[in-house]
Amino acid sequence: MQEALNDLENSEILSREQAALLRRIYGRELFSVHWELRLLLYGGILILTTGLGLLVAKHFASIGHLTLLAAIVLGGLACFAYCLRNGGGFSPERLAAPDAAYDYVLLLGCLLLGTLQGYLELRYQLLAQNWNWWLLVSALTYLLCAHYFDNRLVLSLALSTLGAWLGVKTSLLGARPWDGGLRDNALFFGVLVVGAGVIQARLGWKRHFLPVHLHLGVNVLLAVLVAGVGPSTAGATYLAGLLLACSCSALYALRDRSFAFLLYSVLYGYLGITTFVFNRGHWSSEGIILYFLVSAASLLTALVAVHRRFRSAE
Structure with missing residues (x-):
């Protein structure tokens, strides 16, 4: 880096002041x-x-x-x-x-x-x-x-x-917390927020507001779907909707190079699957510990690997 700055300064592409400033930044004297x-x-x-x-x-x-x-x-x-x-x-x-x-x-x-x-x-x-x-x-x-x-x-x-x-x-x-009526309203709100942001961006109106809409709307949608997976009789339907929403979030993350949306899809998907599995089966304490050890380690390893790819692509 220092050699490149010297070459640019000698070629008069950078002034002496500009080169000195870049050297200070590169040397972390300025932050x-x-x-x-x-x-x-x-x-x-x-x-x-x-x-x-x-x-x-x-x-x-x-x-x-x-x-x-x-x-x-x-x-x-x-x-x-x-x-x-x-x-x-x-x-x-x-x-x-x-x-x-x-x-x-x-x-x-x-x-x-x-x-x-x-x-x-x-x-x-x-x-x-x-x-x-x-x-x-x-x-x-x-x-x-x-x-x-x-x-x-x-x-x-x-x-x-x-x-x-x-x-x-x-x-x-x-309505009680996370009962049917509240879940339906929360689903409507999440879809409304995401839809409003997408339509607004398509119309060329405050395009930079889209990430705010997406972050809030996607989190609300995924949280509601995870809550519906629990003791609800329609748990399988909620799980299918959750996996579909997680897939859409992951595809958006890969397309726009946004690791946050990939993180949302992985974490909420993991919570939903875990909730569905534990609510519909009889597990021993040893099985529960083994499940969390294996699944959490695999999830963490995958996230670290994907994050490194995102960083290298930048």
Whole structure:
């Protein structure tokens, strides 16, 4: 590498300053802290909004309703004003963030909006038993913000909130965790998220949002199918659907060189098959231990080998 840099510098393809910078990078004198800073920003915003929510829940009577309401509203307005002033406006294409804090300021504004809705419901009981509709309002608002400001963090928040609304709505109807009704709604939600992302990408509308849709939708679909494999009488049907979904995820991973989707297909497929086998057979303790030793070792070996192939292909 050093010889190549010397040749490029002697050939005047690189200036002396450029070559010196590349030598420092190659010698690991310089390294990026980009993701560390983003993680700190993300964690700081989550801690801030969590603390604010706890403050509202426990001390809103002593601090004063108007004071808390004004603080939350002004904080949210300040965040959205910052994004409107510094953002480039709406575009169906990908927009570069004007600065490192832009995405996180928008996320903070959206979380403050959610805190405001929770405060209003806690204080004034505006929707009472229908409080779950606040989740739908939040999800639609977050979707609008994600598309207007081109923010994948807020898109993840919007899709998660939409899924939470659907789950809470079903639970209020008396559904128990992972029973038939809740599984059906979760399957519908997973298909909806994946389908919306694919259609949006095909239409050329925010193509870079597709991975967010796929990661969330595929995980929901596979988790629901694994849950259906268990004690359900339709366990074989769920297992067949799980294997089909895992195959599609693996094919997508191989086509787009995305190891995450291959990992999803392998892990969820393993969980589904293991659940199906143990729920429909009588196993001794020795057989269970042997099964996990052999299967887990084989699975880990295969994943390491495939990951090395993915790395070498890059």
